[in-house]
Amino acid sequence: MSRYSKEEIVQSVPQKGFFGHPKGLFTLFFTEFWERFSYYGMRALLLYYMYTEVASGGLGIDDGTAKSIMAIYGSLVYMSGIIGGWIADRLLGTQQTVFYGGVLIMAGHLVLALPAGTTALFISMFLIVVGTGLLKPNVSSVVGDLYSPSDVRRDSGFSIFYMGINMGALIAPLIVGTLGQEYNYHLGFGVAAVGMLLGLAVFLATKRKYLGLAGTYVPNPLERDEKKKVFTRIGLGAVAIIIVGAITIPAGILTINRFTYLVSFLGIIIPTLYFIVMYRSPKTDADEKSRLLAYIPLFIAAIMFWAIQEQGSIILAEYADKRTDLSFLGIELQSSWFQSLNPLFIVVLAPFFAGLWVKMGERQPSTSKKFSLGLLFAGLSFLVMIIPASMNGTESLVSPVWLVLSFLLVVIGELCLSPVGLSATTKLAPEAFSAQTMSLWFLSNASAQAINAQIVKLYTPETEIIYFGVIGGIAILLGAMLFMLSSKIQHFMKGVR
Numbered sequence: 001m002s003r004y005s006k007e008e009i010v011q012s013v014p015q016k017g018f019f020g021h022p023k024g025l026f027t028l029f030f031t032e033f034w035e036r037f038s039y040y041g042m043r044a045l046l047l048y049y050m051y052t053e054v055a056s057g058g059l060g061i062d063d064g065t066a067k068s069i070m071a072i073y074g075s076l077v078y079m080s081g082i083i084g085g086w087i088a089d090r091l092l093g094t095q096q097t098v099f100y101g102g103v104l105i106m107a108g109h110l111v112l113a114l115p116a117g118t119t120a121l122f123i124s125m126f127l128i129v130v131g132t133g134l135l136k137p138n139v140s141s142v143v144g145d146l147y148s149p150s151d152v153r154r155d156s157g158f159s160i161f162y163m164g165i166n167m168g169a170l171i172a173p174l175i176v177g178t179l180g181q182e183y184n185y186h187l188g189f190g191v192a193a194v195g196m197l198l199g200l201a202v203f204l205a206t207k208r209k210y211l212g213l214a215g216t217y218v219p220n221p222l223e224r225d226e227k228k229k230v231f232t233r234i235g236l237g238a239v240a241i242i243i244v245g246a247i248t249i250p251a252g253i254l255t256i257n258r259f260t261y262l263v264s265f266l267g268i269i270i271p272t273l274y275f276i277v278m279y280r281s282p283k284t285d286a287d288e289k290s291r292l293l294a295y296i297p298l299f300i301a302a303i304m305f306w307a308i309q310e311q312g313s314i315i316l317a318e319y320a321d322k323r324t325d326l327s328f329l330g331i332e333l334q335s336s337w338f339q340s341l342n343p344l345f346i347v348v349l350a351p352f353f354a355g356l357w358v359k360m361g362e363r364q365p366s367t368s369k370k371f372s373l374g375l376l377f378a379g380l381s382f383l384v385m386i387i388p389a390s391m392n393g394t395e396s397l398v399s400p401v402w403l404v405l406s407f408l409l410v411v412i413g414e415l416c417l418s419p420v421g422l423s424a425t426t427k428l429a430p431e432a433f434s435a436q437t438m439s440l441w442f443l444s445n446a447s448a449q450a451i452n453a454q455i456v457k458l459y460t461p462e463t464e465i466i467y468f469g470v471i472g473g474i475a476i477l478l479g480a481m482l483f484m485l486s487s488k489i490q491h492f493m494k495g496v497r
């Protein structure tokens with residue numbers, strides 16, 4: 001167990017100094033701001049970099065494969081959070097884990113800054129997948145450590161942190177995207193690396209004074225003999241993976257396509273196992289089991305939601321590049337700039353939604369109803385994209401306004417589902433698994449993108465109407481089912497709202 005009590009940790013953090021919040025929130029806000037800047041800046045360029053032909057500075061990967069890679073990559077980035085959570089919990093503590101994560105992420109962007117082709121791409125992906133797994137769930141969970149459990153500022157602390165995420169995501173495409181598309185992709189990726197460097201600098205310079213003891217201890221350290229066993233297993237596992245890779249990749253057995261299937265399979269199997277283990281654990285009591293059952297439909301809804309939301313940087317990014325008229329009111333737009341729309345709408349509308357829920361108080365929709373609203377709006381964000389092709393066919397370019405509308409709709413859904421989802425996870429996850437809460441929630445995104453890896457290949461201008469129609473329609477249907485089930489789900493939640 002930890003050497004410090006929760007109270008001692010909270011007392012070690014200066015409790016004021018950042019908008020009436022603990023000073024440590026400053027550190028976490030800017031660390032995550034810059035990490036998301038680097039991540040979303042890179043994502044705003046990556047698809048284009050992959051499918052642009054070699055002569056124009058890209059990698060010349062075929063469209064469908066490039067889109068699948070975007071999805072698997074996104075999936076692995078969130079899946080690896082499980083490992084990051086485990087390392088913080090049992091080996092290093094959150095502060096050190098966040099630091100190493102930041103270093104790996106920065107290295108990953110630097111590798112892409114080199115004009116070194118597909119090999120560099122895969123090395124960079126590996127570094128960023130592991131790095132983000134170490135950093136992201138842990139930096140978020142330190143936010144929780146800054147406040148005593150009864151502190152009323154807690155929720156608003158998470159909202160401020162969420163703003164930091166989206167502000168980083170908002171400016172990134174405008175800076176990284178512009179440099180990458182107007183000058184050179186590698187310059188863009190280089191600037192993403194600089195962003196992560198700034199995040200690390202803020203973290204290192206302020207953590208001692210602002211974070212106090214938060215995240216400095218290992219909550220559930222491995223015993224010495226356990227350590228030996230675990231390290232041996234990890235070592236053997238790594239060797240096995242390297243051997244299998246070294247044989248199957250050159251032999252053409254493990255192709256990108258097959259790897260995609262493997263990740264999609266993992267995306268379904270991992271959360272399923274998680275649920276089974278939590279449900280069957282002797283540490284989970286009867287009420288907690290009931291809450292877990294209530295969590296399953298919410299989790300599935302979250303998967304559907306993120307599947308649509310995350311296609312913003314894949315399908316809608318391709319749409320911005322190939323189907324949209326980029327001269328608008330005399331300005332030449334860059335296709336990467338559309339990636340700023342989601343975070344822009346989040347930053348603008350989040351305070352409004354927060355205020356709305358407070359104002360509605362007891363009358364506000366329950367968690368499952370908010371989730372069904374999330375699905376409804378996500379579905380609508382795809383259904384509107386049917387209109388331009390139905391009106392004018394897919395031969396001519398369409399007004400950028402359609403994409404703006406689509407991003408606006410998905411964000412309305414996101415604000416109903418995403419902030420609520422994390423808090424519902426913390427309330428519904430069994431006590432014994434609370435350390436994994438953050439990773440569990442990110443798994444909904446990981447699964448969504450694992451499934452996307454198969455779906456996104458199907459989009460082409462010719463299939464556009466069916467593509468948006470079917471996916472949007474399924475989301476709305478699921479939303480309606482969830483709505484009808486919501487009082488049942490509420491009952492299974494045993495008092496949690």
Ligand code: GLU
Nearest residue numbers: 036165306418441442445
């Ligand atoms: N876009 C958010 C982020 O990057 C959401 C991720 C999620 O909750 O799945 O933090």
Ligand code: ASP
Nearest residue numbers: 040165166169342343346
């Ligand atoms: N809204 C996303 C998240 O909350 C950011 C994005 O998609 O750009 O961070």
